[in-house]
Amino acid sequence: MIDYARPYDQNMCDIYLPPMPPAPTRLDDFQVFKKGNASHIYGTYYSNATYDTYEEPGIDSAANVYQNLLSYREYLSDDWKYKMVVDWSEEDTMSWITDAAQCMGISELDVPVYNFRVSGLELRNMKREDVLHRMAHPNFDLSSSRRIADSVYEKLQARLHEDMQRQSSIFRYGESEAYHHEPQTVLDLDTIDHKNRLYMSDYKPNDSTLMHPGCDSSDDAEDVFRSSETASPECSYGSDGSKSGDEEDKRKMFKRPPGRPKGSGRKTFKRPRSVSVPEFLRNLLLDPKYCPSIIKWEDHSLGKFRFVKPDEVAKLWGKMKQNDNMTFEKFSRAMRYHYRQSVLVSVPTARLVYQFGSKGPDINTDNPNFVKVKTEMDMSDMYS
DNA sequence: ATTCCCTTTCCTGTTT
DNA sequence: TAAACAGGAAAGGGAA
Numbered sequence: 109m110i111d112y113a114r115p116y117d118q119n120m121c122d123i124y125l126p127p128m129p130p131a132p133t134r135l136d137d138f139q140v141f142k143k144g145n146a147s148h149i150y151g152t153y154y155s156n157a158t159y160d161t162y163e164e165p166g167i168d169s170a171a172n173v174y175q176n177l178l179s180y181r182e183y184l185s186d187d188w189k190y191k192m193v194v195d196w197s198e199e200d201t202m203s204w205i206t207d208a209a210q211c212m213g214i215s216e217l218d219v220p221v222y223n224f225r226v227s228g229l230e231l232r233n234m235k236r237e238d239v240l241h242r243m244a245h246p247n248f249d250l251s252s253s254r255r256i257a258d259s260v261y262e263k264l265q266a267r268l269h270e271d272m273q274r275q276s277s278i279f280r281y282g283e284s285e286a287y288h289h290e291p292q293t294v295l296d297l298d299t300i301d302h303k304n305r306l307y308m309s310d311y312k313p314n315d316s317t318l319m320h321p322g323c324d325s326s327d328d329a330e331d332v333f334r335s336s337e338t339a340s341p342e343c344s345y346g347s348d349g350s351k352s353g354d355e356e357d358k359r360k361m362f363k364r365p366p367g368r369p370k371g372s373g374r375k376t377f378k379r380p381r382s383v384s385v386p387e388f389l390r391n392l393l394l395d396p397k398y399c400p401s402i403i404k405w406e407d408h409s410l411g412k413f414r415f416v417k418p419d420e421v422a423k424l425w426g427k428m429k430q431n432d433n434m435t436f437e438k439f440s441r442a443m444r445y446h447y448r449q450s451v452l453v454s455v456p457t458a459r460l461v462y463q464f465g466s467k468g469p470d471i472n473t474d475n476p477n478f479v480k481v482k483t484e485m486d487m488s489d490m491y492s
Numbered sequence: 493a494t495t496c497c498c499t500t501t502c503c504t505g506t507t508t
Numbered sequence: 509t510a511a512a513c514a515g516g517a518a519a520g521g522g523a524a
Contacts, residue, residue: 384498418512431500437512442499444514459508459512 188228192271193264196228208263209256220244232268236261385442386451388425389413389462390469396478398424408476411464418460 188200196204205224223242224231240257244250383391392398393405393413402417402424415421418436426434443462446452450465464471474480 429499434500438500438502440513441501441515445498447514454513456513457508 191228193228193232193268194271196231198225198227201226201228201231204267205260208260231264234261234264239264384446385425385439386446386464387469388428389421389443390464390471392421392424393471393476394473400477405476406458406461408471408473411468411471412455413462413464414458415460415462 188196188204191200201224202221205221209221220243223244236258239261240254243253243257243260389403392403398421399405400416402420403413403415406412406414415436418440422434422436422439425439426432443452444454447454447465450467452468453463453465455461455463
């Protein structure tokens with residue numbers, strides 16, 4: 109069984125306890141954002157002129173796709189807890205914003221975390237409107253985004269205030285480290301958090317060296333055939349996956365044995381646990397950025413969905429896995445392996461139509477394909 | 493170290 | 509005929 113749902117541990121938010129009274133967080137204001145209740149404000153995002161005045165910051169689309177589609181909580185670092193805000197790295201800031209969202213009862217998937225890929229220094233200098241600007245999210249209308257942004261801003265100010273107090277205590281008492289009270293033991297090297305740090309520091313979705321691994325990645329000297337002909341797909345194929353005339357001739361002369369070529373795995377970096385294929389599809393279907401433009405529900409009540417642009421979906425999957433050679437053919441093979449466990453089931457006769465099976469992921473939404481029209485209540489909420 | 497599961501790659505054959 | 513589909517085979521990689 110696939111672990112599609114991971115329970116949210118409220119205690120995660122209680123590790124860091126600021127000495128000052130925390131900024132008032134109006135939890136009641138955010139009930140609307142809890143899972144299952146948010147979808148009623150979907151639908152008219154693209155026609156919402158008010159929202160459009162808050163343009164999303166320019167961010168890398170590949171990285172954004174990666175962040176949007178990954179359940180990245182598992183490799184978040186908590187380093188930020190032990191540092192001053194001004195010392196936070198971009199990853200620290202994103203981890204903090206995720207933690208802040210969770211503490212407000214908001215799913216981290218509903219917060220544009222990647223828009224906050226900034227250093228702590230830059231975060232410190234943000235004004236309230238800057239935070240709002242980056243908080244804009246297609247799942248929420250402007251007033252909702254503003255409420256989240258306000259709370260995040262208050263949390264930030266509280267944390268900065270605490271930093272100042274600690275800083276002054278350093279000057280007064282000559283303490284060597286601002287956050288020295290947190291236990292740091294040798295065993296930390298083997299903890300999940302340590303691994304997470306590796307993920308965050310070593311794994312860069314946009315790192316060009318990872319996108320184009322070297323052709324000498326195979327270390328299997330015995331397998332001459334594979335290493336010369338097929339060990340590295342990046343060597344044999346063009347960037348678009350097409351084959352040159354020479355390569356076509358070689359393929360006719362040397363029939364490649366079945367199987368994944370040795371050395372084709374990208375071992376040069378640590379990769380966090382990524383979503384499974386069915387989970388990835390579910391995420392696309394529940395995201396207005398991709399549904400219904402490239403994939404859409406055919407019959408949500410049956411879990412039936414259709415690929416509108418199969419190649420685009422495969423490209424997204426490939427982008428997420430740092431694999432430029434992904435095709436729909438290969439992606440669909442991965443899908444078919446999920447027939448056995450009834451995570452997916454085939455839909456005979458209908459092409460490009462598949463169905464989530466009895467053991468498929470949670471696909472609950474009350475607004476499939478994002479067609480629901482705003483209610484009057486929602487509209488009045490917008491202008492309140 | 494081993495095993496299991498998922499994924500990737502390539503393949504042959506079938507269906508639409 | 510091309511595209512999509514089905515599934516075998518083999519290998520890589522992560523997790524338990």
